[in-house]
Structures are given as structure tokens and as C-alpha cells.
Amino acid sequence: MNPFEERKKRQTELQSSVAGIKNIIAVCSGKGGVGKSTVAANLAVSLAKSGCKVGLADADVYGPSLPTLFGVDKAEILAHKEGERDLMIPLEKYGIKLMSIGFLVDVSSPLMWRGPMASNALTQLIGDTLWGELDYLILDMPPGTGDIQLTLVQTFHPGGALFVCTPQQLAVSDVRRAVNMFSNDNLQVNILGLVENMAYFTPKELPENKYYIFGKNGGKNLAEELNIDFLGQIPVSCSLSDANEEGVPLACKEDSPDADAFFELAEKIIEKTKE
Ligand SMILES: Nc1ncnc2c1ncn2[C@@H]1O[C@H](COP(=O)(O)OP(=O)(O)OP(=O)(O)O)[C@@H](O)[C@H]1O
Ligand SMILES: [Mg+2]
Known part of the structure; x- marks a missing residue:
């Protein structure tokens, strides 16, 4: 097999792992830490609670978050033989299939990977996982518009991208660049919309009040400016x-009004991704 054919075979293999997934959704932003x-x-938990079959992949190989967010210190990832291939069986927590580089390597020491290595590791991580049949695979993307994002989109063709911003994020150009990258003619990812995180504060003793401490309508204005849907705060x-x-996502807990926003977001995503 020549290198071109080998590459093609590998691409087909990687894509076959996500073939049973109805919707792949990339959660992105222009900036980090939003x-x-x-x-x-x-969102993954809220979709699962709505009865959907959900997977969540940590696409941030330099700073994986899933081990912390789902309280998984060390995981033993089991393998499953499928033909010639060894596939990883994702962890399952709160009804969600999870995969993260943080389950496989010790991330307390920094991963000294250059761009192509990181992209390769990531496509392997997602494409060599036994996801099975899912309604949604949520990709927790690293910030920005680099090689990793491009490789991921070209390999797995997510059906939708959801953008996250914060009200004080004045870097409209970063979000615009990211939106443009995903939606351009080559990649053609459907932009589902923008959600504004850390939008307001509601004190427990005044549950009806919303204080827009970082300014009001930043996200809404940004969505309007970029001509994409505003999906909430x-x-x-x-x-x-x-x-x-x-290490327990808030949406898993009963009686947490602050998680309502995620359930509303999940409903909108379900509505927007209906066939
Ligand atoms: N709505 C919120 N209220 C309070 N704290 C929040 C909220 N959203 C996020 N945080 C906190 O802000 C920090 C950054 O959040 P998170 O890791 O989800 O951002 P990120 O965009 O994934 O960052 P990175 O770009 O590093 O991947 C975390 O400590 C998280 O607990
Ligand atoms: Mg993150």
C-alpha cells in the first residue's frame, strides 16, 4: 500500500468509529477560559437527561478537563478488538460515554507535543473509541482556530458548532475568526449559535433578580453582529x-436552579438538530 492509500484507509477507519453517531457537535470559542x-x-448531561444517547470527547489534549469535571482520577480504559483494530471502550458516567487523553496519560506533567502530534493523538483518541450508536457526540474543543480544530473538522465532519462567549469578551474578532473558519466553504460546519456564559448573577435570597455584573446583552449583540443565533445565557x-x-456536573444534581440554563440550551440544540 502506498502512503496515500494507507492514509486513506486510516481516514476511513477513523470515520467508521463515528458512523453510528447522528450528530457531532463541537463546543468552541475564540478564546480560552470562557x-x-x-x-x-x-449540555451532555442535559441531553442525556432528555433521553438522548450521548458521548462526550475531550478534544483539548493540552489541557483536558473531563477528568476533573467528571471526577475521574485514574481510569482503566479497556480495549475491544474489532477485526484488525483495537478500539478503546469509553468510560461511562451519569449515562454519558466519556473519552479524554487525561484518562490515558498523566497530565500533571505537560504534554510536549507539537501541532501534528497533538492532532494525530486527538484523531486517534476520538476515532479509535468504540462510541457505538449515539444521538450526540459533544466535542469539548480547545480554544482557537489552529491545526487541531481544522484536522478534527476535516476528519469527523461535525454537523454543528456551538460557540461560547462571556459578556466581557470584547474580542469579537476572535469569535468572528472562529465562526468564519467553521462555516467557510471548505469546512461548511453548521453554526448552531452562541451561548453567553457568566452572563448574570442571581443571589440565592433574591431568586427573581438578575444582576448583569459584566454588562448586559454582550452575547446577544455579538450574535447579532456575527449573524448567528443567540441560544441563551x-x-x-x-x-x-x-x-x-x-467532579459532578451541576446538571446531574437535583434542585439546582442554576442548571436550568443548560436544560434550556439542550432543548434548543435538540430542536435545531431535528432531521
Ligand atoms: N457560569 C460559571 N459560573 C462560575 N464559574 C464558572 C462558570 N463557567 C465556568 N466557570 C469556571 O471558570 C473556569 C473556566 O471554565 P472552563 O474550564 O469550562 O473554560 P474553558 O473555556 O473550557 O477553558 P479552556 O479554554 O482552558 O479549555 C473553571 O474554573 C470553571 O469552573
Ligand atoms: Mg476547556
Whole structure:
């Protein structure tokens, strides 16, 4: 087999692992630290609670978050032989199939990977996992518009991209660049819309009040400017950040009003991805 044929065979192999997935959704942003992983994890839980079969893949090989967000310290990943291929069996927690580089290597020491190595590791991580039949595979993307994002999109062809921003994120150009990259003629990823994280604060003792501490309508205006749908606001929430630290996504917990925003987001995503 010449290198071209080998590459083609590998691409087909990788794609066959996601063939049983109805919708692959990339959760993206232009900037880091805006809450992509938090949104991806709680969206995955909310979709699962709505009765969907859901997988969640940590596409951030340099800073994986799933081990922390789902409280998985060390995982033993089992293999499954399928023909000539060894596929990894994803972990299952709260009814969601999970895969992260953090389950496979010790991420306390930095991963010294150059771009192509990181892209390769990531396509392997997602494409060599036994996802089976899923309604949704959520990809928790690393920030930006680099080689990793491009390779992922070209290999797995996500059907939709969901963007996360924060109100004080004045870097409209970063979000615009990311939106343009995903939606351009070559990649043609459907932009599902924009969600604004850390949009307002509601004190427990005043549940009807919303304080827009970082300014109002930043996300809405950004969505309008970029001509994409605005899919809602997620509050700044101590219970959300505590849940992240604790390793149990807030959307898994009963009686957590701050998680309502994720259920509303999940409903919109289901509506938008209906055949
Ligand atoms: N709505 C929120 N309320 C309170 N804390 C939040 C909220 N959203 C995110 N956080 C906290 O902010 C930090 C960054 O969130 P997160 O890791 O989800 O961002 P990210 O965009 O995935 O970052 P990175 O670009 O590094 O992958 C975390 O400590 C998280 O717990
Ligand atoms: Mg993240």
C-alpha cells in the first residue's frame, strides 16, 4: 500500500468509529477560559437527561478537563478488538460515554507535543473509541482556530458548532475568526449559535433578580453582529463552579436552579438538530 492509500484507509477507519453517531457537535470559542468545558459537560448531561444517547470527547489534549469535571482520577480504559483494530471502550458516567487523553496519560506533567502530534493523538483518541450508536457526540474543543480544530473538522465532519462567549469578551474578532473558519466553504460546519456564559448573577435570597455584573446583552449583540443565533445565557454561579471542582456536573444534581440554563440550551440544540 502506498502512503496515500494507507492514509486513506486510516481516514476511513477513523470515520467508521463515528458512523453510528447522528450528530457531532463541537463546543468552541475564540478564546480560552470562557467555559467551553463547563458548557460541554452540562449540555451532555442535559441531553442525556432528555433521553438522548450521548458521548462526550475531550478534544483539548493540552489541557483536558473531563477528568476533573467528571471526577475521574485514574481510569482503566479497556480495549475491544474489532477485526484488525483495537478500539478503546469509553468510560461511562451519569449515562454519558466519556473519552479524554487525561484518562490515558498523566497530565500533571505537560504534554510536549507539537501541532501534528497533538492532532494525530486527538484523531486517534476520538476515532479509535468504540462510541457505538449515539444521538450526540459533544466535542469539548480547545480554544482557537489552529491545526487541531481544522484536522478534527476535516476528519469527523461535525454537523454543528456551538460557540461560547462571556459578556466581557470584547474580542469579537476572535469569535468572528472562529465562526468564519467553521462555516467557510471548505469546512461548511453548521453554526448552531452562541451561548453567553457568566452572563448574570442571581443571589440565592433574591431568586427573581438578575444582576448583569459584566454588562448586559454582550452575547446577544455579538450574535447579532456575527449573524448567528443567540441560544441563551448561563449565570455566574458558585454552585456551578463548586460542582466543577467536586467532579459532578451541576446538571446531574437535583434542585439546582442554576442548571436550568443548560436544560434550556439542550432543548434548543435538540430542536435545531431535528432531521
Ligand atoms: N457560569 C460559571 N459560573 C462560575 N464559574 C464558572 C462558570 N463557567 C465556568 N466557570 C469556571 O471558570 C473556569 C473556566 O471554565 P472552563 O474550564 O469550562 O473554560 P474553558 O473555556 O473550557 O477553558 P479552556 O479554554 O482552558 O479549555 C473553571 O474554573 C470553571 O469552573
Ligand atoms: Mg476547556
